[in-house]
Amino acid sequence: xxxxxxxxxxxxxxxxxxxxxxxxxxxxxxxxxxxxxxxxxxxxxxxxxxxxxxxxxxxxxxxxxxxxxxxxxxxxxxxxxxxxxxxxxxxxxxxxxxxxxxxxxxxxxxxxxxxxxxxxxxxxxxxxxxxxxxxxxxxxxxxxxxxxxxxxxxxxxxxxxxxxxxxxxxxxxxxxxxxxxxxxxxxxxxxxxxxxxxxxxxxxxxxxxxxxxxxxxxxxxxxxxxxxxxxxxxxxxxxxxxxxxxxxxxxxxxxxxxxxxxxxxxxxxxxxxxxxxxxxxxxxxxxxxxxxxxxxxxxxxxxxxxxxxxxxxxxxxxxxxxxxxxxxxxxxxxxxxxxxxxxxxxxxxxxxxxxxxxxxxxxxxxxxxxxxxxxxxxxxxxxxxxxxxxxxxxxxxxxxxxxxxxxxxxxxxxxxxxxxxxxxxxxxxxxxxxxxxxxxxxxxxxxxxxxxxxxxxxxxxxxxxxxxxxxxxxxxxxxxxxxxx
Amino acid sequence: xxxxxxxxxxxxxxxxxxxxxxxxxxxxxxxxxxxxxxxxxxxxxxxxxxxxxxxxxxxxxxxxxxxxxxxxxxxxxxxxxxxxxxxxxxxxxxxxxxxxx
Numbered sequence: 001x002x003x004x005x006x007x008x009x010x011x012x013x014x015x016x017x018x019x020x021x022x023x024x025x026x027x028x029x030x031x032x033x034x035x036x037x038x039x040x041x042x043x044x045x046x047x048x049x050x051x052x053x054x055x056x057x058x059x060x061x062x063x064x065x066x067x068x069x070x071x072x073x074x075x076x077x078x079x080x081x082x083x084x085x086x087x088x089x090x091x092x093x094x095x096x097x098x099x100x101x102x103x104x105x106x107x108x109x110x111x112x113x114x115x116x117x118x119x120x121x122x123x124x125x126x127x128x129x130x131x132x133x134x135x136x137x138x139x140x141x142x143x144x145x146x147x148x149x150x151x152x153x154x155x156x157x158x159x160x161x162x163x164x165x166x167x168x169x170x171x172x173x174x175x176x177x178x179x180x181x182x183x184x185x186x187x188x189x190x191x192x193x194x195x196x197x198x199x200x201x202x203x204x205x206x207x208x209x210x211x212x213x214x215x216x217x218x219x220x221x222x223x224x225x226x227x228x229x230x231x232x233x234x235x236x237x238x239x240x241x242x243x244x245x246x247x248x249x250x251x252x253x254x255x256x257x258x259x260x261x262x263x264x265x266x267x268x269x270x271x272x273x274x275x276x277x278x279x280x281x282x283x284x285x286x287x288x289x290x291x292x293x294x295x296x297x298x299x300x301x302x303x304x305x306x307x308x309x310x311x312x313x314x315x316x317x318x319x320x321x322x323x324x325x326x327x328x329x330x331x332x333x334x335x336x337x338x339x340x341x342x343x344x345x346x347x348x349x350x351x352x353x354x355x356x357x358x359x360x361x362x363x364x365x366x367x368x369x370x371x372x373x374x375x376x377x378x379x380x381x382x383x384x385x386x387x388x389x390x391x392x393x394x395x396x397x398x399x400x401x402x403x404x405x406x407x408x409x410x411x412x413x414x415x416x417x418x419x420x421x422x423x424x425x426x427x428x429x430x431x432x433x434x435x436x437x438x439x440x441x442x443x444x445x446x447x448x449x450x451x452x453x454x455x456x457x458x459x460x461x462x463x464x465x466x467x468x469x470x471x472x473x474x475x476x477x478x479x480x481x482x483x484x485x
Numbered sequence: 486x487x488x489x490x491x492x493x494x495x496x497x498x499x500x501x502x503x504x505x506x507x508x509x510x511x512x513x514x515x516x517x518x519x520x521x522x523x524x525x526x527x528x529x530x531x532x533x534x535x536x537x538x539x540x541x542x543x544x545x546x547x548x549x550x551x552x553x554x555x556x557x558x559x560x561x562x563x564x565x566x567x568x569x570x571x572x573x574x575x576x577x578x579x580x581x582x583x584x585x586x
Contacts, residue, residue, distance in 0.1 A: 376537030
């Protein structure tokens with residue numbers, strides 16, 4: 001078996017015993033990226049030289065100084081800062097920008113001994129559900145090159161699915177880790193709001209954004225999460241709660257757990273194949289001894305409307321910093337305001353401009369109460385629905401995406417249809433709860449289907465445990481996409 | 486629901502410091518109209534007496550999760566290094582086009 005085929009857990013174990021070196025591991029993955037990524041487009045920037053140099057340094061470390069992820073290669077969404085590397089956030093406005101510091105999540109991975117393989121493609125500023133909004137390149141779905149990988153963390157999801165990296169970091173503001181994980185047939189975990197520091201993450205919508213892992217198994221996702229999670233004085237929204245050993249929690253019995261199905265939001269617009277796989281997954285959990293019952297989330301059907309009002313408002317404010325002064329693109333112009341407007345007009349893509357305009361609208365005098373504040377109140381209602389459900393169940397189960405990977409270009413001219421792709425994922429962002437997507441089957445065209453579990457705040461261990469039990473009893477996650485073979 | 490007009494979009498673009506082409510303005514007028522029409526569903530919900538949520542952990546007694554650190558000076562990032570990312574700058578300053586005539 002080649003090293004690139006191994007899961008994160010088996011790589012970690014072999015690296016820890018010295019059976020394999022960090023250098024040969026990095027080399028195996030980098031050669032594979034070189035050979036395969038031309039047809040896939042997952043990486044915007046492979047970091048071959050720095051990865052190999054880092055791996056050689058790690059190999060020279062004495063055993064007792066090696067970290068828990070010693071020599072493990074990881075792909076990073078290009079919206080997370082890695083010191084000395086370019087960070088584009090998928091946007092022309094940041095073309096050529098080099099990060100002067102690393103994100104806390106990256107520093108923690110580095111301290112644990114991980115090797116950063118490269119920066120992966122994404123929708124511009126993480127705004128999109130197909131990675132087609134990247135200003136730089138198209139990423140293809142490893143299961144079918146004419147299909148999207150999902151988004152916005154499409155590069156990391158495609159890289160993990162195609163075995164170009166055993167794990168990747170993504171970010172999730174409305175489903176951007178889980179939806180591409182579902183469409184690429186891998187595991188994607190959005191942690192609880194506050195679980196992982198966002199220091200060094202290019203901000204999109206600050207009351208929603210979270211960094212999380214994409215991997216092949218719940219166990220591998222847990223191994224990454226337990227490293228990157230935890231309090232950080234540089235992010236006041238990071239929680240001081242102790243970080244559990246998720247990779248150990250997953251082995252606990254699931255037979256005492258209860259999972260709820262919210263039938264009231266599982267109505268129209270969901271592919272038959274997705275619903276079938278969803279029902280099969282719920283039945284499988286029941287076979288494993290999990291109690292399945294129905295729950296009701298009446299306000300959740302307003303989640304998309306609520307989300308797009310709030311998220312565009314926050315984005316319009318966060319993206320005000322791209323003004324041609326401190327970093328990124330500047331378009332020469334006579335006056336200061338003319339320069340700023342021209343730089344932003346030239347540097348931002350269509351979807352980003354659309355969201356800035358919408359956000360400016362919902363925050364403007366006369367419309368603030370009717371849109372922004374109204375949506376904040378609806379957000380509270382959705383939170384109450386979930387709180388009520390979590391009094392009865394330990395997790396809520398939903399499909400991750402209403403459909404499997406759609407053809408490239410199918411939705412790029414219709415923003416609203418793209419927004420609807422987030423229908424099942426955004427409630428976890430609105431409520432700040434953790435959620436995981438895992439592979440649960442394939443449609444008749446051979447495209448993967450993802451199912452999602454949403455847990456109580458800070459109970460990532462519970463949803464990973466359910467996912468692990470499901471993966472132990474099924475083999476969907478072991479299938480390898482055609483582009484990888 | 487307000488009528489989304491070309492003038493409104495131009496006004497929003499000016500407020501957002503976005504220079505847009507006529508073609509872009511026309512497209513965004515249609516897009517915003519459709520998106521706001523969809524968002525109308527929010528108004529069908531009764532939110533009387535419901536507090537707005539501005540932070541994902543402020544409801545449900547999780548307020549203590551976010552906190553402020555002590556206000557003590559500490560070294561930040563290197564100024565010259567940060568200025569390297571600027572399109573124009575030097576001597577510890579960001580340079581911008583002339584502001585006063």
